[in-house]
Amino acid sequence: MKIEDKKRVLREMVLHRRFEERCYQAYIERKIGGFLHLYPGQEACCNGVMEAARPGHDYVITGYRDHVHAIKCGADPKEVMAELYGKETGCSKGRGGSMHIFDVKHRFMGGYALVGGPFPLAAGMAKAIQLKGGDEIAICFLGDAANNQGVFHETMNMAALWKLPVLFVCENNLYGIGTAIERSTAIVHQHKRVCAYGIEAAECDGQDVEKVYAAARVAVDHVRHGKGPYFLELMTYRYRGHSMSDSRGYRSREEEEMWKQRDPIFILRDRLVAEKALTLAEFEAMEKEIDAYIENEVIKFAEESPEPRVEDLEKYVLADRETQLPWLTGKAA
Amino acid sequence: MANIMYWEAIQRAHDEEMARDPLVICMGEDIGVAGGTYKATKGLYEKYGPLRVIDTPISEGGFTGLGIGASFLGVRPVIEIMSVNFAWLAMDQMFNSAAKVRYMSGGQLTAPCVFRAAGGAAHQLGAQHSARMEKVFMGIAGLRVVTPSNPKQAYGLLKSAIRCDDPVFINEHELMYNMKGEVPDTEYFHPLEGSEVARAGTDITLFGYNISVHWCLKAAEILDKQYGISAEVIDLYCLSPLDRAGIKASVAKTHRAVIAEEDEAPVGVGAEVMAIINEECFFELDAAPVRVHSAMVPQPYNHTLEKATIPDHEDVVKAVLKLFGKA
Ligand SMILES: Cc1ncc(C[n+]2csc(CCOP(=O)(O)OP(=O)(O)O)c2C)c(N)n1
Ligand SMILES: [Mg+2]
Numbered sequence: 001m002k003i004e005d006k007k008r009v010l011r012e013m014v015l016h017r018r019f020e021e022r023c024y025q026a027y028i029e030r031k032i033g034g035f036l037h038l039y040p041g042q043e044a045c046c047n048g049v050m051e052a053a054r055p056g057h058d059y060v061i062t063g064y065r066d067h068v069h070a071i072k073c074g075a076d077p078k079e080v081m082a083e084l085y086g087k088e089t090g091c092s093k094g095r096g097g098s099m100h101i102f103d104v105k106h107r108f109m110g111g112y113a114l115v116g117g118p119f120p121l122a123a124g125m126a127k128a129i130q131l132k133g134g135d136e137i138a139i140c141f142l143g144d145a146a147n148n149q150g151v152f153h154e155t156m157n158m159a160a161l162w163k164l165p166v167l168f169v170c171e172n173n174l175y176g177i178g179t180a181i182e183r184s185t186a187i188v189h190q191h192k193r194v195c196a197y198g199i200e201a202a203e204c205d206g207q208d209v210e211k212v213y214a215a216a217r218v219a220v221d222h223v224r225h226g227k228g229p230y231f232l233e234l235m236t237y238r239y240r241g242h243s244m245s246d247s248r249g250y251r252s253r254e255e256e257e258m259w260k261q262r263d264p265i266f267i268l269r270d271r272l273v274a275e276k277a278l279t280l281a282e283f284e285a286m287e288k289e290i291d292a293y294i295e296n297e298v299i300k301f302a303e304e305s306p307e308p309r310v311e312d313l314e315k316y317v318l319a320d321r322e323t324q325l326p327w328l329t330g331k332a333a
Numbered sequence: 334m335a336n337i338m339y340w341e342a343i344q345r346a347h348d349e350e351m352a353r354d355p356l357v358i359c360m361g362e363d364i365g366v367a368g369g370t371y372k373a374t375k376g377l378y379e380k381y382g383p384l385r386v387i388d389t390p391i392s393e394g395g396f397t398g399l400g401i402g403a404s405f406l407g408v409r410p411v412i413e414i415m416s417v418n419f420a421w422l423a424m425d426q427m428f429n430s431a432a433k434v435r436y437m438s439g440g441q442l443t444a445p446c447v448f449r450a451a452g453g454a455a456h457q458l459g460a461q462h463s464a465r466m467e468k469v470f471m472g473i474a475g476l477r478v479v480t481p482s483n484p485k486q487a488y489g490l491l492k493s494a495i496r497c498d499d500p501v502f503i504n505e506h507e508l509m510y511n512m513k514g515e516v517p518d519t520e521y522f523h524p525l526e527g528s529e530v531a532r533a534g535t536d537i538t539l540f541g542y543n544i545s546v547h548w549c550l551k552a553a554e555i556l557d558k559q560y561g562i563s564a565e566v567i568d569l570y571c572l573s574p575l576d577r578a579g580i581k582a583s584v585a586k587t588h589r590a591v592i593a594e595e596d597e598a599p600v601g602v603g604a605e606v607m608a609i610i611n612e613e614c615f616f617e618l619d620a621a622p623v624r625v626h627s628a629m630v631p632q633p634y635n636h637t638l639e640k641a642t643i644p645d646h647e648d649v650v651k652a653v654l655k656l657f658g659k660a
Contacts, residue, residue, distance in 0.1 A: 090439070091439070093439025095436055095437055095438075096438060113429075117398070117425065117430060120394070120398025121402035123402060124399040124400060124408075128402070131355075131358070132407075151394050154392035154395025157390055157392065157395075158389070158395055158399060162387075316435050316436045316439060317474050317475050318475065319497070319498035324497055326522065327494075327496045327524075329526070330489070330525075332522040
């Protein structure tokens with residue numbers, strides 16, 4: 001990666017980290033409700049892959065841990081925060097919430113809360129790309145535990161059979177809620193599971209964004225050039241609990257410490273410092289600046305935005321009636 | 334007007350829509366090279382090729398989700414579920430993805446796909462191939478549900494469903510694919526909402542949908558000829574949203590109602606129609622409405638037991654006579 005790109009990505013990852021930490025605080029203050037799944041620790045995964053892909057052009061879909069993926073695709077952090085606050089200005093108009101962030105204009109095709117649900121949806125988007133003949137690809141980010149769903153296998157089979165332009169990114173953070181991967185899954189290394197379908201696959205350190213980027217370039221090239229699906233496994237770790245009501249009793253503090261030694265932000269920061277492209281003082285100033293942006297713009301926007309109107313409760317259940325009249329009434333022109 | 338079979342009507346709708354729009358595709362088990370279990374996609378594979386007429390693996394959840402994902406990008410997939418019993422495996426994607434995506438995205442994304450399933454009880458197929466599941470689909474916000482009772486509807490409902498931006502579930506019937514009926518020669522779009530007066534009458538309304546419309550029509554004939562009772566038959570081809578105005582208008586005229594359904598009674602079409610009658614025109618009633626429905630048992634294999642499970646036109650006649658105090 002070029003120095004300039006590395007500096008930009010570092011800045012983005014700090015924004016992603018601080019955004020999520022601020023969500024945590026807002027949840028404690030009861031500004032955010034429902035389930036809230038945060039991303040700290042895994043930032044290099046989304047960033048490394050999307051640096052190799054084309055955000056806003058390629059179609060991205062993921063699970064419920066979705067804020068950062070949306071922002072990386074181009075969603076405005078203000079609108080994502082407003083969504084978490086349940087506001088009308090939220091990117092899903094306050095109807096979705098943390099687990100259902102959507103920003104279709106940037107081709108972020110949504111966060112879905114059923115574990116494994118996005119697998120076939122991603123393959124379907126790839127099928128649409130194949131039919132329409134574009135150069136986009138579909139990218140599906142999911143966790144390790146999602147691979148134990150039946151649709152994982154069903155989708156891998158179809159994606160390989162029909163050579164669909166879809167990249168599956170498995171963010172293997174070693175846990176599905178409180179169940180360690182060795183306790184739920186016969187093999188830890190998930191990329192091995194797609195061999196049976198003849199899908200190209202690789203495993204990569206998910207904490208070093210440059211390594212992720214390099215592996216993702218191979219993966220993206222493969223998919224974009226019509227060679228069929230690809231499965232990229234990124235070994236990573238989430239620092240916080242699965243959701244907000246998780247005291248992490250299922251894993252040791254030593255294990256957590258060990259992973260924090262390999263923090264994706266610090267790895268990149270220290271590399272840039274070693275390369276003399278950044279000073280620690282600059283880094284700290286950047287953090288402050290980002291915190292100020294989050295407070296003064298992102299949070300302010302969410303706080304000040306209006307609630308959805310109760311009169312609009314049933315809006316968006318079905319397509320606007322007026323636009324569908326020929327088919328609803330049979331009076332086609 | 335051509336007199337064609339129900340399956341031919343469905344095939345024609347597919348063909349016309351696929352010829353018009355290259356983004357209309359169809360997918361399902363054995364629909365391509367084999368031409369479809371009920372021939373509803375016969376000849377399409379030869380005409381449109383494997384990219385648009387897709388023989389899927391036996392992965393209902395997977396291929397249904399794949400069709401839905403394709404619809405996010407403007408493809409219009411018609412997804413055939415070989416037997417409605419297998420739809421249980423696809424419901425996660427139908428309900429959690431297709432039906433909810435518009436709402437949870439605040440109107441940004443929609444899933445304009447069509448799910449077609451062969452429903453109803455055929456002959457002696459046993460418990461796992463005879464389920465009637467309309468009740469499940471009609472209770473889902475964000476999903477339209479229609480069920481054709483004749484070839485004209487089968488053709489026109491599929492045409493409209495493909496054009497509509499909402500996901501539509503079409504409940505067909507295994508025993509009806511060879512039924513013949515008149516279908517207009519020119520392009521025809523059947524409304525996805527509302528209901529139809531299948532036979533006008535003045536003394537009682539018989540509500541039916543899909544196959545039970547035919548029980549009602551036969552019962553109305555017998556009631557008229559043998560008992561001098563004039564029954565109106567309402568065809569509820571749209572199960573979601575149910576046609577409140579149509580139900581009300583007919584009952585306000587006849588003051589009596591019998592609802593015939595092939596499904597078991599709890600949580601079904603009959604229960605819903607009764608609720609609507611209560612809410613819309615309770616004071617118009619001259620008698621309490623009655624349901625004619627299946628027994629609450631997994632479908633038995635034995636022929637006699639199977640017959641005892643599912644109602645028919647005679648049960649409708651009996652219910653009407655009882656309601657009039659004539660039996
Ligand atoms: C179908 C389904 N089953 C169970 C759940 C509850 N659940 C939510 S997240 C989760 C664990 C998923 O772990 P993984 O796929 O590894 O993703 P991670 O949360 O680690 O990012 C479970 C069991 C769900 N949301 N959906
Ligand atoms: Mg996990």
